[in-house]
Amino acid sequence: MSRAALPDWGYGIDTQPDPPRVEAVRPLHAGRHAAADGLHKLAAASASLPALSADDYEEAVIDLLSELLRDIAHARQPEVERTLRGESAHESMSELMRERMDDRTARVVLRRMLQAQGMWFQLLSIAEQSTAMRRRREIEIEGGYDQLPDSFARVIAEVADAGVPAAEVRDALSHLKVRPVLTAHPTEAKRVTVLEIHRRIYRRLMELESPRWTPRERTALVLALRNDIELLWMSGELRLEKPTVAQEVAWGLHFFGETLFEAVPLLFDKLENALERHYPGERFDLPRFFQFGSWIGGDRDGNPFVDDSVTRATLHENRLACLKRYRLRLVELTQMLSITSEALPAPDSFHEALARALMASGEPTSIASRNPGELFRQYLTCILRRLDATLANASRPADGAPVQGGYTSADELAADLLVIEQTLLATESGQLARMLIRPLRHEVETFRFSTVQLDLRQNTTVIEQALRALWRATCGTSGEPPASDSQEWKAWLLSELGQASDSEAERERRFLALPPEAAQTLQIFRTVREMRQQVDRNAFGAFILSMTHRANDVLGVYLLAKEAGLFSDAAGTESCTLPVVPLLETIDDLRRAPEILRELLAVPMVRRSIRAQGGVQEIMIGYSDSNKDGGFFASNWELSKAQTKIKRLGDELGISIAFFHGRGGSVSRGGIPAGRAIAALPAGSVNGRFRVTEQGEVVSFKYANRGTAQYHVELLASSVLEHTLKSEREEALLPKGEFDEAMEALSGASRAAYAKFIEQPGVLAYFQAASPLEELSMLNMGSRPARRFGAKSLQDLRAIPWVFAWAQNRHALTGWYGVGSAIEGFLSVRQERGLDLLRRMFDESRLFRLVIDEVEKTLAQVNVDIAREYASLVQDEQTRDTLFRQIEAEYQLTVKMVKTVTGSPGLGARFPKFTARLQRRLPAIDLISRQQIELLRLYRSAETERQRRAYQVPLLLSINCIASGFGATG
Known part of the structure; x- marks a missing residue:
């Protein structure tokens, strides 16, 4: 049986491994330890792994990986081994930097020391992911499948036990729509090569859990694990050149080939099983509720390297990825379904379908004679022929002749697979249908012929520039158009939207007359019109308008879509076929959201477009810029309030609202654990629909391994379903006037304290000197130009480097600053009554509890x-001392206030697993932080370019190291 056909028991465990081929596995470098007894002792110790509890297993695996890494370091760079053991590491590294950096050997040793620490963080993460899977297995063994956290089994069991009727569950499922969106923001430094090695290490650990191996086989497995770690040692971690967008596309598609094509069909199967168990006899027709989106190759905001040709190439690569996957699966099925007509007589309907397929293939005799009597193989061969023609058309050059006989849509392929599935069901072979055919049909229905739905994104400034050029072309003038926030500008937009479209020839004439920049912006929409027909009707998701400030901004996007021919009617006055999603990012824009949307939704064309697109208006809310704008507490409260008000407005106007959550990896950018984050959203705000960005290190952490990928897609989907079914019944989410009043007071005070700090003179100078802010631009993590990290003022600075650099310099103030002052001020006014209220909120308010928990973890x-020590890099003594005193005082105050509210004896005491993970890393992170300070000082004071180059790579490695240690960058 093929790997894809094997059953899944809910853990995402790979198939049972074959015995290792001992003779084929040799150490890459026969170090003194690995060559003899050391390796055998490690192998013998690993024999206890299958019997250990999850906690003991984690420690044993960490010890194993630690010993193997040290063994490799001893064999290849003994000085590095001493660093890994913590023996005078700081002194050794400092000596190398200060006295011997002109020595090439010393530079190599320093780089290896930093690389080895970064590798250790990566190995720790793999061990912890493996342990998490083991814990979930233990929970199911002890309590049963329905007790598995973050699973459909538990959610459906709980709602069934609570007496929720099947009709209500059926209604929730009917509009369930979950879509994580992969982005290419510059927050991931791992190359695909490194990700592949990580996956092999993860699989080796899984293999070592089996008790079946002989001592000889177990030794071979440990040796293979050592080889993988040694390959990681010898693989370059830093990109020598900035990745192209095409490389970022390949990076994103890597996860589909490795894990995601399989994960989503299994997700549907888990939900179907849970419904069958807890609602027996009830029928549930599940929509394809889980799909992936992507911004990679479509996000032009700040990235001039994403142009029309790149977007087109991205669509073709996305198309080829899924088509090749389907072909591989069809070949496997053709090999497996060797059912003869004598063993399983097929109904007449299948014979008729086969006859049609054979005639359409052009080779009916050849196909039938090759597999005589094996009707399913014949039918699958016909499908393969059609898919091959589809692949040939997807791969052909633009001027090549099309191949006839291919599929025109994914729906046709899914229908062909359904014929086989229904035939097997009709002939009492339902298990074969469910385990072999249905997963592939679900893949096709989910990933279609585009793998992902590609969103397009651009900011308001660029859109406005294109509109101003269009205004001049339309009005036949070179003058200045009205201001974008004026009634005159709105009147022009509405007038153009209300008039019948000009002819295609007239629109083409205008397009050719536009300035190059404006033409490029309009071309985005023209490409949508063309490529939908070539690739798939669902190849595109939506147009995301960054930094939306007013309704006019969104109306302008509709006008560009009309100019490109993206309206459903020839006159171009009825409805737009491309969803337009405003992105509200700053706190001021979040507060104005109801006003903006009320004005926008008053336009009949907009309402008609929403109805034609499914009756849902999507709103994207930004966690990053709202945090940078007002601090952590205020950001979370304003985001929550905005969702409540927007939903209420939608209810008033009779329009369903769906939220697209623009989260990053770090806590400061919304990177809170997904299950808890969804559970804390306002009651009724999810209603089955949920989109969220997944970027950088978040993507590789969640989706690099099969087990973790399956867990995370189920966690996301089950959390959305649970919130939909339960939120409006839950006490922890019900509005409480006194709680809301307290949150408003705390948010205002927190924002005031935060603003008072960041608006002081000298803050940007302090930040630039006391962190590697400017040096981040040298990291080739993304295709975007380095200037995204540059800034002349705090307003110019993007949210990613703002968070990234504060995390690097160990201030991390984006996740806590202002909270201490807010709580202290609240308690000074309300005294004991205030403390009692905050403690009740901590116990009863899910949002307040979540914010306080994440603040404590950040502290x-x-x-x-x-x-x-980072602050010592600031040369202006007065600026340095003034600002750092404020930071230190606010930190101490926030620690005190958080402990006062929670009653916790110390930071992290309430989170033993989090604290254990952090404590494993902090000694090494502290060491690297101190080395980074010295490297920054030396790099910035270097007198020659040669000296700067000597410090540059170690400095960048230190940035990578710290980011890897904390598990987040931006």
């Missing part, structure tokens, strides 16, 4: 002593 990552 645990701060190191005031090391932060002070």
